[in-house]
Amino acid sequence: MKPLAIEKTLVEDWLGDLCDDFDVFSPSMTKKGFYDWAPFQSGTGLQVPTGVPKSSIKTFFFPQPEVLFHFKASVSDPDAYRLKEPDCQERKALLFGVRPCDARSVVLNSMPYEPDPYFQARRKNTLIVGLLCKESCSTCFCKWTGGSPTGREGMDLALMELEDSYLVEPVSERGQALISSTIFRKPKEQEISLVQELYARKNGEDAASTLRGKELMALYEAPFWNQVSQSCINCGTCTFLCPTCYCFDIQDETLRGKGRRIRYWDSCMFPLFTQHASGHNPRGDKIKRVRNRFMHKFKYFPDRFGPVSCVGCGRCVRDCPVNIDIRQVLSNMLGV
Amino acid sequence: MGSEVKMNPYLPYPAVIEDIKVETEDGNLKTFRVVLEDKEERRAWRHVPGQFAMLSIAGKGEIPIGIASSPTEKGHLLFTVNRAGVVTTALHKMSVGDPIGVRGPLGNGFPVDTELKGKNIVIIAGGFAFTTLRATLLYMLENRADYGKITVIYGARTPGMLLYKEELKAWQNRDDLDVHITVDREAPGWDGLVGFVPTIAGQVKPSPENAAALICGPPIMIKFTMPPLEEVGWKDEQVYLSLENRMKCGIGICGHCNVGPVYVCKDGPVFTRQEVQRLPVEF
Incomplete structure (x- = not known):
């Protein structure tokens, strides 16, 4: 799957379009003074912090609480105390700006959760638009754990921030489907070589x-x-x-x-x-x-x-x- | 093992309490006879002695309980439950005909059809830990030719605290079974053995030759039962134990029951003593 590029000024428009089909979430500055995950709102200006937001994205795959079953608790009801699975007709979610460490966490959690229908349904229903890291924070250590600042594991799309644009690499089929619009253009030679240079950085x-x-x-x-x-x-x-x-x-x-x-x-x-x-x-x-x-x-x-x-x-x-x-x-x- | 894989492993089978029997004089242990509501599910149910199930009471929660019935007892399941926490207390208050849920069978069970086949079997139990060993013993008696000599050593605090009293009597009268029932101290009307399970095990001196021991009981009983067995040549790999820990999911995800790298719910509850010795003491 070939990478495309998008001008930075157009990213908000693109996310706005995606809101028709998805509940879009992105990191946003909270009143408490830190970045956390919040529904994306057009026109508020996209904020992309260095490093990870306060909370992880596990809440989108493993919400608290997850309702496993409903039941009626009145003795007069013939169906009382019979467990019923909830209808899982939720809208698809899209997470924008997920760092490689967080994207990879979903893959790792999927291993023990292999037999868990709730987690797996949410995974199927949630797309991850990753944002690769050019810089790391003093607390970052993904390289020690088998990850990488440019790792694409768990992502559907991987974005790399450049001067005025993002290079957008589709990682999955469903990621590919997100970038069919004319907002995206073919990347320049220079953009590709810049990204390849970043990819080539050594891991620990x-x-x-x-x-x-x-x-x-x-x-x-x-x-x-x-x-x-x-x-x-x-x-x-x-x-x-x-x-x-x-x-x-x-x-x-x-x-x-x-x-x-x-x-x-x-x-x-x-x-x-x-x-x-x-x-x-x-x-x-x-x-x-x-x-x-x-x-x-x-x-x-x-x-x-x-x-x-x-x-x-x-x-x-x-x-x-x-x-x-x-x-x-x-x-x-x-x-x- | 296990019935058909259900789509949702957290969804219990709807079931009904068919009979309740008070087992012990203190009233704290009751055996519940449970029947799955759906005929097909009832027919498809398969378990191995030593496995457990999650009993579910909507509104109260779920608890892991060893299956006390043998797979050879068709049509119903038995669970002997000690009243201890929120769910077991609620269960003890329930009546015949009340609905409950059963999620399982879960865990590995005793290797009755593999490693234990053709062996002399020594079953050692203390207190109310006898439940899955009852299932095992019944299974072995139904398939008597598959096993060598079977010895049972079972003890409780008082005669009134013994489980399955009528069956114990019947077993004592069989000549293909060597049964030693003991109580901790002398009691009026009791003419059987008196003494702790480890002491009786030391007197019986079961031979380790081509044999396996299945031991369930309080940790302190297991600890003191090992030296007399080791004295007559038993090795850790011949001894099977059933561990228990707090559990929630029962399928190796939720993280409550792990003992070091193993999940009691999924990798156990049955382990050889050799396997247990390699683990941290977190059970």
Whole structure:
């Protein structure tokens, strides 16, 4: 599939057109002073921050809450307490300006979620227009995790920002279908060579292959976990912001005769996460919970699926209230 | 294993409680006989002893419960449930005829048709962990020629806390079965064995020759049952354990039940002791 180009001044028009067929979302400055995902609105000026917005795009694939089932909760109803699947007639969504780390997170989450019909339906229904990175933030480390600032994994379209234009590379068939309009033009020689130069930048080492070779219990019993966990306050911020933290809880809610079974994000940082009805708790100690999170990302997940369950977006580094740095933990693990 | 793959793995089969039996003197354990509503689904249901299912009560939630009935008992499923949390308490308040949901069968189960075939079997259980071992024992008795000597060691705190009391009596009268039922301390009217399960296991001294042991019980019982077995030559790879952890999805996604790299719900709940020894102690 051949790349095309679009003038920067025309991108808003293009997104405006796409709003006919999609719910379009893009990063936008919030009143709180940070960028986050919001519905795209024509005429407000497109904002494209360096680095990733505050929250990840997992919310579009794994919303909170996801309604798994509805049921009627009145005894007089013959259909009472019978679970019914919700109608999934939602409009298609399109995410504009997704960074390579976030786009890749969807591919990684898809691995455990392979048998999950809700996630897979949303994945089918959501297009990702990626924006490749020319610069990285101080918290970025995608290169360590098997990703790349110019990685196109998980995207339908990949945009590279140039002086006055974007080079637009279709990555999937459905991405190709997004750029049939006459707004797009053939790219100039110079635009192509500029992008190829950026693509050719070298990536770092992939931590997954090194970690897969390490002995599980040697990593588990390493002394540094004690130090890492000491400062952790188990707030769960890292797990909620993390694009590849995908654990969930399922709960039933009823109100005025109507009920629903929902699932929503849960965090392995919370003591209740593993507590048995008997009160026994297999990960009752903080060190066990902290260790489980990192071990899951860097050992359990790659042992099962191949890549590490981290895309190096740096959100946890940016927002951890006690400055736990996942890169330091990863270095410690690589050093075992 | 497993019935036809359903499109939505979170959707339980609609079912009805057909019978409720109070098992123990404290009333905290009840066995629910459950029938899937749909005739086709009922016919298509297949499970392996040791597997579990999610019992679903709309409005309350779901809980993982071992299937206490053998696959050879057709038409219904048995679940012996200890009253402990929100859902089990709600279940204990339900009556015959009430609707519930069953999602499963889930997990791996005991390898009754593969590794355990042709072996001498030693079943060791404590308290209410006997449920899936009852399913296993019944399955083996239905296919008696496939197994060698079968020894059962089962203990509870008091005679009144033993599960499946009538069946225990019937099993004790069989001559193709070596049954040792014990209670923790002397009790009026009890003329059977007295002593903890590990002590009885030490007296029975089951031979490890061409044998497998299936052990379910509180962790402390399992811990103290191992030394007397090891003393007579049992190896970790001959011992099968069934783990339990908090679960939500039951299909290896939600992250609640993992013990290190394995999901109890999907990779287990049955593991050999050798496999368990390689895992972090997070169960």
